[in-house]
Amino acid sequence: MQRFKLTIEYDGRPFVGWQRQDNGPSVQQTLEEAVFAVTQAKTLVYGCGRTDAGVHAEGQVAHVDIAKPLAAFRLQEALNAHLRPAPVAVVACEVAAPDFHARFDCTGRRYRYDIINRRTPLTWQSGLAWHVARPLDVEAMHTAAQILVGRHDFTTFRSVHCQSASPLKTLDQLDVVRTGDRIAIHAAARSFLHHQVRSMVGCLKLVGDGSWSANDLRRALEAADRTALGLNAPPDGLFFASAHYG
């Protein structure tokens, strides 16, 4: 038996999310079916982050145990062949330690949230970014975002379905960067609460369009109360960017 670490890219649009669910195809199930096609063995694929329906990944990480003797490169090629035509691809595959765990060993997660800020509706970017028509003040957003950086009780920014033991998290980075009409929000932490990135982005959007001041954001954080949340951003613009280990 050999454990492998997989780095995975996917388009979240056709999926109910990362995790297996009864109501539709998941990324996990799609990967497990590809593993079965390659190995003829029912195998679980353990992911680093459970992305929601419609959320994408550039660098989701997962681990999987394979009994069939296969070099990492061959496994990657075989999985990618069987994943077609699903929009899921293994971008890297390497042998991992027998006790490597994609979720529990992860020491840093990065997400990117893409906004397209223009009046014109989206065309090919539809489903891959949040379309915000009102002009956003990116400087105000970035400045306010720094209020959220550090160790806080993020209850306000936490889904009622969140299974985390504690609402206390340390946010390492929250940068807001504009390139033309595209605004990218980069978030980094050891781990995030369920909906935390989307909830932070939703509130930063309110700051950007002038509905909220930076102080409103601070009060929402300090309330530590989900009902103080201004807005939860849609899944469309969210990408699981990368996971770090060790």
Add this chain to the structure above:
Amino acid sequence: MQRFKLTIEYDGRPFVGWQRQDNGPSVQQTLEEAVFAVTQAKTLVYGCGRTDAGVHAEGQVAHVDIAKPLAAFRLQEALNAHLRPAPVAVVACEVAAPDFHARFDCTGRRYRYDIINRRTPLTWQSGLAWHVARPLDVEAMHTAAQILVGRHDFTTFRSVHCQSASPLKTLDQLDVVRTGDRIAIHAAARSFLHHQVRSMVGCLKLVGDGSWSANDLRRALEAADRTALGLNAPPDGLFFASAHYG
């Protein structure tokens, strides 16, 4: 009657191309139906470039005559409302001179061709870039591309269906730029032959993967013979970037 200049963005995937055809929906028809919905008048929309099936645009330009009194901004908003859910959007709309012609007055056209150069299959970029698995030498491609810049007989790079009076064209720019695994090829000219950009990109890909030398490209150009073409790139990666006037 007022003539307007429209700048248009679209995802080419669901369309048979820019031009009205009997075998499926075209971008032109989609726009003309939106104009009809706004004005109740059957109106022709004249485009700057007739993009093929599956080719996209960030800055296609068209002109249209509108009898109904409408400010440019209102026309843009109304067209975008009626274009939904088609992946076509008017990104700019301005009043034009009564004799302005999107095609005949155009003095410069820019196309961009996107390649994703990696073994891993595409996910959300599928249909929006050409997937090339073999590693491409971008420096060799860019150097060879300069052979094509200038005034030449581009018969080799011309579709048999091309309606241009002459195969002589002046290529002003052909730059090949890599950013990570994405390779962008920027082409600029007053006008292009049918399939010229895709044919140039196809041959540059052969240079990039080592199948062709720069001299092979030069010989293909000098042959002035369509059968000397190495490869026509697929429509997926091609974007009509912008059109210039005056």
